[in-house]
Amino acid sequence: MAAPMAGRLAALGRRLAPPARAWLPGLTQVRWSRYGPSYLEPEVNKEVYRTPLEGLSEEEKTQQELKTLQPIKATASNVTSSVFSDPTISKFTNMMMKGGNKVLARSIVTQTLEAIKRNQIEKYHQASEEERESIECNPYIIFHQALKNCQPIIGLCNIQKGGKTYQVPSPLKDNRKRFLAMKWLITECREHKHHRTFMHEKLSQELLQAFNNEGPVIKRKHDMHKMAEANRAYAHYRWW
Amino acid sequence: MAAAIRRVLRASRAWSAALRARAAPGAQTLRLIYTTTAVQKRNVAASGPEKYTEAFIKKQIEEFNLGKRHLANMMGEDPETFTQEDIDKAIAYLFPSGLFEKRARPIMKHPTEIFPKQRAIQWGEDHRPFHFLFYTGKQSFYSLMHEVCGKLLDIQKYQDRLRAQGLLAENRKLINLTGSRWLSKEELEEMLVEKLSDHNYSMCIQLLERLVTLPCCGIEEEYVLKFRKELAIQLKKMVIEPLQYDEQGVAFSTGEGKRKTSRATSVVYDNGSGKIIVNGVDYLCYFPVIQDREQLMFPFQFLDRLGIHDMVCTVSGGGRSSQAGAIRLASARALCSFITEKEVEFMRQAGLLTVDPRVKERKKPGQEGARRKFTWKKR
Numbered sequence: 265m266a267a268p269m270a271g272r273l274a275a276l277g278r279r280l281a282p283p284a285r286a287w288l289p290g291l292t293q294v295r296w297s298r299y300g301p302s303y304l305e306p307e308v309n310k311e312v313y314r315t316p317l318e319g320l321s322e323e324e325k326t327q328q329e330l331k332t333l334q335p336i337k338a339t340a341s342n343v344t345s346s347v348f349s350d351p352t353i354s355k356f357t358n359m360m361m362k363g364g365n366k367v368l369a370r371s372i373v374t375q376t377l378e379a380i381k382r383n384q385i386e387k388y389h390q391a392s393e394e395e396r397e398s399i400e401c402n403p404y405i406i407f408h409q410a411l412k413n414c415q416p417i418i419g420l421c422n423i424q425k426g427g428k429t430y431q432v433p434s435p436l437k438d439n440r441k442r443f444l445a446m447k448w449l450i451t452e453c454r455e456h457k458h459h460r461t462f463m464h465e466k467l468s469q470e471l472l473q474a475f476n477n478e479g480p481v482i483k484r485k486h487d488m489h490k491m492a493e494a495n496r497a498y499a500h501y502r503w504w
Numbered sequence: 505m506a507a508a509i510r511r512v513l514r515a516s517r518a519w520s521a522a523l524r525a526r527a528a529p530g531a532q533t534l535r536l537i538y539t540t541t542a543v544q545k546r547n548v549a550a551s552g553p554e555k556y557t558e559a560f561i562k563k564q565i566e567e568f569n570l571g572k573r574h575l576a577n578m579m580g581e582d583p584e585t586f587t588q589e590d591i592d593k594a595i596a597y598l599f600p601s602g603l604f605e606k607r608a609r610p611i612m613k614h615p616t617e618i619f620p621k622q623r624a625i626q627w628g629e630d631h632r633p634f635h636f637l638f639y640t641g642k643q644s645f646y647s648l649m650h651e652v653c654g655k656l657l658d659i660q661k662y663q664d665r666l667r668a669q670g671l672l673a674e675n676r677k678l679i680n681l682t683g684s685r686w687l688s689k690e691e692l693e694e695m696l697v698e699k700l701s702d703h704n705y706s707m708c709i710q711l712l713e714r715l716v717t718l719p720c721c722g723i724e725e726e727y728v729l730k731f732r733k734e735l736a737i738q739l740k741k742m743v744i745e746p747l748q749y750d751e752q753g754v755a756f757s758t759g760e761g762k763r764k765t766s767r768a769t770s771v772v773y774d775n776g777s778g779k780i781i782v783n784g785v786d787y788l789c790y791f792p793v794i795q796d797r798e799q800l801m802f803p804f805q806f807l808d809r810l811g812i813h814d815m816v817c818t819v820s821g822g823g824r825s826s827q828a829g830a831i832r833l834a835s836a837r838a839l840c841s842f843i844t845e846k847e848v849e850f851m852r853q854a855g856l857l858t859v860d861p862r863v864k865e866r867k868k869p870g871q872e873g874a875r876r877k878f879t880w881k882k883r
Contacts, residue, residue, distance in 0.1 A: 306855025329682060332738060336854075345854065
């Protein structure tokens with residue numbers, strides 16, 4: 265649909281006289297991409313390319329053949345095939361970024377992970393033999409688990425009915441859950457932080473608390489769930 | 505020579521006279537007055553009466569062929585083997601044009617490329633139309649839909665006969681659709697010589713898809729394949745340079761890359777230890793940000809060739825991230841000479857060999873930036 269639409273708009277733009285052509289309020293396209301519609305997303309994971317042919321099912325084989333015929337988009341600048349590039353961490357860095365300062369955002373995130381690791385190693389050395397096994401030292405695992413613990417299961421939607429706007433409980437998509445978890449974490453750290461503490465310090469504290477299912481972010485998630493439970497009566501207002 | 509040029513110019517005058525009704529205002533041609541349709545790149549025929557007769561087109565073709573032979577004679581080439589590319593080069597030589605718009609420069613192409621395909625007059629001397637669907641306005645399209653529907657019913661009847669005999673399970677004949685795509689709307693319009701709406705096009709494709717799902721559709725394979733276009737294997741479009749060897753016998757390969765406004769060239773040497781020199785400076789000093797260095801390493805890390813190659817590259821233009829992206833593309837292209845075809849395909853599927861087409865979007869008048877509008881004031 266995009267290509268014929270583009271053609272129609274271009275034709276319309278050509279037919280109008282030059283001064284009117286410059287700005288067509290109802291007809292300007294907003295969502296368009298420099299890539300055509302046939303371009304596929306790139307697959308960076310090396311393991312995918314190492315699996316032998318025999319290990320694939322029939323469907324996957326036809327998929328592979330089709331892939332050789334279609335053009336692929338260029339990989340983004342923050343994605344690599346190394347084990348150190350993590351899509352969740354990249355997304356989190358982008359959300360932390362202010363004014364395009366990716367260098368600062370990335371340094372904060374790296375320092376946060378370092379701080380988490382330092383805290384955990386300290387705890388490890390101070391703990392007794394039995395407790396040592398249960399202490400998790402890998403900052404990436406802690407980060408992922410903390411975010412997972414912060415994700416709400418159910419969210420609230422504004423639905424207008426009879427002039428009033430009701431908060432209706434509704435299930436959330438995966439993307440939305442991840443976004444809310446990250447957003448709550450970042451806003452929590454930004455707002456309730458002493459002006460003399462560094463962001464990475466505060467973030468590492470919040471992440472460790474979330475990993476243990478405690479702290480303000482988890483509280484906010486529980487508040488959301490309680491609101492949803494309270495508004496259960498309006499659940500039938502949702503039609504999807 | 506003068507006669508042939510006069511013929512070309514006279515022909516163009518005739519073309520512009522014929523196209524006066526369809527000429528877009530303010531466009532440019534040979535005579536700098538009207539555009540020819542080849543220049544406008546519209547491939548849909550007129551929906552009105554015939555603008556130029558068949559005899560006219562035939563005469564144009566004769567004149568073109570004669571002019572082609574004269575041109576070949578002028579340029580000292582053999583008239584029998586004078587191709588369209590030679591014609592283009594000759595015209596560019598004889599009529600050097602400083603115009604920036606490529607489509608406004610002098611051209612000499614076969615009349616079928618210049619004049620759009622148009623249909624002969626659809627009605628007879630008694631002013632009654634020949635085709636029974638003439639008054640639908642899109643007779644070719646609706647007759648196509650009828651035809652496809654008829655074929656669908658035929659296949660269903662064939663299937664019923666087989667089912668009655670109990671032979672349906674063995675006689676399944678499906679059409680192989682991998683490696684091809686349906687014709688686009690523009691291509692279908694060109695085929696039918698008729699304008700179509702989006703709804704028409706989607707209906708047509710839906711009907712064809714439905715035909716293809718039937719188990720015995722193989723009987724009409726020829727007919728269906730007329731509406732499919734082959735997709736070329738993407739890898740074949742790339743040209744891979746062979747390895748070069750310098751005085752010490754070390755294999756090396758060059759590659760060029762670009763991203764936004766940055767342009768980079770890189771030379772990748774074999775038997776190295778992973779050193780990278782950018783614009784005469786070590787990569788650690790040139791790219792202090794770790795993200796850029798990761799991008800430089802990306803192609804090597806993907807192929808597990810991190811400590812094997814040395815790289816010397818030059819880059820100019822753009823900012824730090826786009827320079828890193830340009831070097832990444834250049835080094836990926838240079839590495840193609842060192843690896844097998846399969847690995848090149850893997851690199852392509854990882855997105856390392858595609859030029860990133862994203863550039864800065866222009867600012868529009870009436871807005872503050874590319875997307876940002878001015879502050880809305882109620883009064």
